[in-house]
Amino acid sequence: MTGSQSGRSGRAYIGSFTAAGGPGVVTAALNASDGSLTLLGASDAAPDPSYLAVGDGLLYAVGETTDGTVTAFRTDTTPVTPLGKPAPVGGDAPTHLSLWGGHVLTANYGSGSVTALPLRADGTPDAGGRDVLRHTGSGPHPQRQQGPHAHQVLPDPSGRWAVSVDLGTDSVRVCALTDGRLTVHHETALRPGSGPRHLAFHPSGGYAYVLNELTPTLTVCAWDADAGVLKPLTEVSVLAQAPRGDAYPSEIVVSPDGRFLWTATRGEDVISTLTLDPTGEHATLRSTTPCGGHWPRDLSLAPSAHHLYAANERSGDVTWFTLDAESGEPTRAGSVRVPAASCVVFD
Template identity: 35%
Template sequence: MHMFVGGYSWAETPARGLSVIGDGGLVRSFTEIPQPFHCTLSPSGHTLYVASNVPEGRIHAVTVSADGTLIERASQPAEGAGTVHTLVHDGHLFATNHDSGEVVVFPLGEDESPGPVCQVIRHTGSGPNSLSQQGPHPHMTLPDPTGSRLLVPDKGTDWLHVYRWDGARLSPHSQVHLGSGHGPRQAVFHPGGRHLYVVNELVSSVTICGYEPASGALWTCGAAATLPEGADGWNAPSAILLSPGGEHLYVANRGHESIAVLEVKDGGAVLEPAGWLRLGEEPLSVMPWDLAWDPAGRLNVANQTAGTVLPLPVDPATGLPELSDAAIKVPDAAFLLFG
């Protein structure tokens, strides 16, 4: 088991380093891919697909050796700008371009290498936030519990899109508007499959959606704040993650520099605040960007400006994480994957 850490830099010099961390700490850094913002593993675990968040977005297929050594095998343009997410589903690779607004589909060969692009879905529209919503900004693709549909939250237009997937192509199924200026960024399904949680980057909230797996019907049914009452100042939630049993939902707050913990109730239909763990007192000092569970049951946080990955023990009774001093230094840490 290794932890793969992607890097992202706001500076003029892009982050270069897909770090591999083993049991003994940092194993090595693979520096060939600029701004490795997100990655996912093939079902075999032998290939890592990396999204490069650069003006001319790219996807990279990287061979993973047993000892964690990475060797790039293939690279292709992602047909757009700012590639921020990759998904392997049903023999295909789906890449999401945040800056230019596309979902791009690549078939995967028997050797797990991506073939030529077979479909490009281009979003249109904008939102009221003049800084963050001048155009479409899809942020991820998420399979529904049946595998026959993919959901795409679009931060730039405030829509959550549902696409049908027939094994070869995507086609529009439905869409739900999550609120003017909300900026939906990431989503996760409740284990029951009938509720979906969408974190809204521009208003610091989580929208609760109802979902009917048989028909793909989607609707909003509630919301919860990611900040405590009375909190002020800039904040932009990033990652959203459920506990393994679905009892708690965790949200990383950039600006408030905290992890919000929401208790999941009523079969997934209700979220109630359980607490917050502050990671830093000064805005932008830590910037928690991603969350992931490790095999030991710890909640790991990628802290971009702090340049650390921080594993946090979690109280099994309350679901609340606790601070630790076990931080691993990783420059510009912005994404985590265990595999």
């Protein structure tokens, strides 16, 4: 594996659920040589900051509450300092956010919607100019798919589109943003009952991988950025054997060189390593590794791509792994205590 910043040390930011005893947004120093994290401080200015995003020298955090919010933070202080008050997103329980086209986007799980909030000159989100795109539909699961549940929204590699992954409707929507307004350009149906949760693109930009939560599988899709169309190709298991109960896969990461893909599965407390063929069209399960804790909600790569991090929500820790350059398999290297940890991002 290769990374563009292999010798770089910097900062990591860890989200956590304040309602479950988490400290909020945690700042940590990253040692790029061994992947270790040293906790430096925390801010509880945003409620339940379950997901974070970094951009233009600022940090953004969702507030995964009934009245969902986004808060911008300065990162030149320790702990991070909020810029203004949390901005309401007009949706319930935002679980993910990303930056795109001068806006911050949120996926609102509870209300089944996606929000675009324009960013002011100082980088803070403007709730007064927000646009909310409401999903419609349902799926066959009697408890989890009675209505839409947007779980992730992110721009595609070309920057032309945003894709929103909806667990409740078994679909991925390709969206356009025009004059601050979101519209659905195309909707791709996935297998009924699969419960798509998160998506990651191949570095070539020609393929995307959808991790399903209601079944422990990965759907490999072809991505046509010119047409703005996602096409399902194959579905492969992310577990070597049948799960003991509900598996609840959570997050997916693709290596920058396109050779490997990793997923986390909460019900089994494992990280799965999959190999990708040179084109990115075929994914093969190689191995599973204990996540080092309980309920891995998030996976992320260090900027060097030499270390992988699991945010283990229920055991309250972040574990890091050294990645084998030939096999892609992770070996546990250390951990830090963060109650109700939910995600890790890097500046």
